[in-house]
Amino acid sequence: MSLFPAPSPSGVSVRPVNDEFHGDLLEISMGPHHPSTHGVFRMQVTLDGETIVKLKPVFGYLHRNHEKLGENTTYLASMPYTDRLDYLNSMTNNWAYAIAVEKLAGQPVPERAEYLRIILAELTRLLNHTCLAGFLLQDSGAMGTPLMYAFREREKILELFEALSGSRMMCNFQRFGGCRVDASPAWLAAAQGVVDAYGSFLDEFEALLTGNEILMARTQGTGVLTPQLAINASVTGPLLRATGVDYDIRKVDAYGLYSRFNFRVPLGAHGDTYDRYMIRILEMRESIKILQQALRELPAGPVMDPKAKLRGFRPKAGEAYGRIEGPKGEIGFYLISDGSPNPYRYRVRPPSFVNLTILEDMCLGQTIADAVIILGSVDIVLGEVDR
């Protein structure tokens, strides 16, 4: 056993576990009950002093049989279950599932519904990234205050969701061929108010935090992810773009009507935790631009295709994969139909589960306290990781 081991895939030199020359290594178990594991996630960490030499994630504490239930219920009955995948972002989960089924059935969507979907998805992105920034700063030691600000803004967006869909978190709003209900002029005016005020909230939030010296010292150079590793591990979303790879499904696929919108894709340069925080802040500013355009150009018309069939829905035999750029990355649904009312196979491509696979590579050589903020910057939701 060499004293100078080969560097790990992420380029960090870490000596092997159980090296007789050095002192004892300490194995600790973080979670499933731990205040900063964002749910019931567990990490088996091996420490040399304070430095992480091995990290093994343990999943499955929230495995709720989502995919098996999806095969035993009808297509429409799976829609409320998708809300509970990533329970912060029910609107984007609904949309990804609706796209998959619409591909399967060849179902067109009216223009107004596409605009409404974009409005709701971008509001969801604002909500998710705001909450993420709050939780990340909570993890890095800013107890309470940033999270209070984040949840204050979250409540404003949740009010909009509740007014439209009847539920704060579990919206169950999209249907195959459109949206469930139309947005009233009063709702659109309220949404415009929230969107107009969001920029000043971000200014306030950034004035408090972005240039903060403690935050910079804590996050810059922490948990560096290389673009090569990110691509090889099929990491998507803000985590990938923070490494400098220009890949956004809104641009690549141009699903929905995103090709009509002018927005930029912010990219990071270092791939560290600070970049991942900044990417989210910049993406929120782009989302505000998209929302302003969408609310300005929202066309009149129906929100549901008149030929869409909800009851007795049986798509012809075949398979389809529908994906969108969710706030956490590529969320996709893969469906195989055998012509019956239930899907033959129902598979979710969860962004935060795939993004979590490179956690060990980011954490090696860092201290145990940094593992907490690296995990926070990956942005996991256990409902989606374990499904």
Place this chain on the structure above:
Amino acid sequence: MSDVPSAHPDSASGSAAPALVSDQEREELRRQGILLTKMEDLYNWGRSNSVWPLNFGLACCAIEMIAASMARFDISRFGSEVYRPSPRQADLLIVSGTVTKKMAPQVIRLWNQMPEPKYCIAMGACAISGGPFKQGYNVLKGIDRFIPVDIYIPGCPPRPEALLNGLIALQEKIRGQHLTGPNAPRHLRADDRCEYPVPEFGAHDLEPPANPEVFQPPTIVRTEK
């Protein structure tokens, strides 16, 4: 003067003897700056207004639990904003979300680690009965199969107001408890068992699948028409 303990309507422990001090006399004494109360009322008043929950989130409901502690709903108005990460310092276990069969032993272990007097709130449909995931092979059909639940809050997820309502109901329950007799808190009763058996993660199901001391399945009686 709602923050000062007053005589609870049913705090006379069932004794038919007339009260030694009437309410008018008690009020007159209070006006003179003398607080006359019972040990029991003082004890319950203190306990009910400082229920510290365990900082323990399971699933979707945990987000609404966090929202309840944030600025708009502000659970600290009811004395419960001190979320403790350690079960040794917590009074209240809010089971906020789906308990899977892999997670159930840890939840019960946490409950065993909490010191008495302790209370449990089952928040949301999943914690009560398995909720929308009840058909799943890996979901526990209600945490009340293993530990005693004081308050059930329905909803999927319940709104933060519902959690606050559940907390107020729990506070009323605490204020109604006596130091002696059958309505005493669990730790003051002689027949109390502090440890609840932790199930094993077996080959097909949890072993045992329920704790018969806590949970009896309801008997379904079919009536002929």
